[in-house]
Amino acid sequence: MRLHLNENPYDFPYFLKRKILKAKWNIYEEKDKAKKLISEYEKFPVSGILPGNGADEIIFLIMLAFNKKVVSNFPSFSGYKNFSQILDRDFIEIELDENFDIDDKNILKIKDGILFIANPSNPTSNLFSEEKILKIVEKFNGIVAIDETYIDFSEKDSYKKFLNRYKNLIIIKSFSKSFSLAGIRFGYAISNREIIEKLEKKQLPYSLNSIALSSVKYIFENIDLFKNRVLKIIKERERMISEIKKTGLFILPSKTNFLFIKIKNRSILKELKKEKLMFKIFDLGKKGEFVRISIGKKRDNNKILEITRRYQNEGSYF
């Protein structure tokens, strides 16, 4: 079971796929309609919206538009580092503090750059302190991009409400996780008009496909369906966190659709593999080794819980 890429366990609804078939595949689709729909959904001016071929393209456009070194947390989404390497750009990462919170002090020592903050954090699954993030946005000498790919699972407000206050702030959102569209590729940037214009100038004219662009309408028309799926995943997540805590394992307070659990005995990874449950391992040095595993459907989640319980009486193994 694919639990290593934080995908939504539910496929895009078939009845909506069928509606989207009506879109013509033989013609180039423009972004304008999708921009307008997102603007209405986000209650934000259309001049401040840029759709992209996944959040990935938005991240890449930010790097293309601002010729500065790239900064991110460690650990964080691997794309920040990988994409900066594609552009032969300098890359700096600042380790999260001992509470897995963002290290505002060390970040603010950096002179100029593009700072990417995944919040909720990937792979650590937690939310960073709002006070620290705002302090960074206010004082950082450069662009701050808050990547809210997992925000729908956090039940928290987007930082877009601070866009009026900070002219160096960009919000990144994605349809890949909460709206089951990883394979179709759709994400967007929200920022002020000046920044959005800079990003759009760097975008290839037809980087978005017509399926992605037509899906926007159908998702917003059926938003309750998608939000209910998100709630179902959140409910499963809370059940899993509470069950895993009972085993004595160290697990972070996830506000995403995945769990980040400390590994004490690597033999448990073999058992996950035996059950064909895919995951990713992260070595955080002093903090230890962790496994990141997505919330799946109930049956797979129960398998994970069963494996963790098997180790319970022998101490903290995972």
Added chain:
Amino acid sequence: MRLHLNENPYDFPYFLKRKILKAKWNIYEEKDKAKKLISEYEKFPVSGILPGNGADEIIFLIMLAFNKKVVSNFPSFSGYKNFSQILDRDFIEIELDENFDIDDKNILKIKDGILFIANPSNPTSNLFSEEKILKIVEKFNGIVAIDETYIDFSEKDSYKKFLNRYKNLIIIKSFSKSFSLAGIRFGYAISNREIIEKLEKKQLPYSLNSIALSSVKYIFENIDLFKNRVLKIIKERERMISEIKKTGLFILPSKTNFLFIKIKNRSILKELKKEKLMFKIFDLGKKGEFVRISIGKKRDNNKILEITRRYQNEGSYF
């Protein structure tokens, strides 16, 4: 009617769209299967194939992979210039000769660079002399990318047969025109392993969507259907060229799915607009002003012919 972007007038077949619905939208799709299918179709090693998010992405990856100035013909596909500007790269264009053929002598005066040759040529619709192209590939001090987006309409062989001979050669192909997939975005590069590896290193990991990647299988399984559509378009093209020639207008020998016709009197453009037939205008300086218009369905093609005939007795107006 959209006749300004060289789109295929026939939508992707509905029964194939329905099959492609089976692809999961919620998961990230890998490129491997598509690479293998293209390798079989092209009878070329899989290590020499790279699928991209449209031919556009392939063009952009070539520019990212080779940090050289960009060279193209004038006129040529606008992407070569536009994408070089995105990367703040120097751009040089060499005017086609008086026969609308490639100017090998002036191109070979350029020291180093990435040369993009659209063959058949966009917007001029003709094929360049093979002798001149091969002389350029052999002697050009840099990368030569032959963009064969329109090759299926030319009934000519691909230049891929020369890949073994020239290590600086890249072939670019597209599903947008001949296979009705403009909106879905699928193209690919064919070259030697070293170049393909360089390009892939510059590619974002999930730039291709799962619809594009799954379509490959269904297109190749139904290749006759798509080839018959191409033949139908070629037949329409030949009919239109022969009819337009009768009016005394200057039209290039198109080997694409569009026509390139000299404008003598701009009033004819108003008539095309009145009939809602979309087109693009190209100002070639000394050579004059030209209209580029796609081959559409019979009804639209007949409208174009009707308009050109209306001007026949008054001389060469178009």
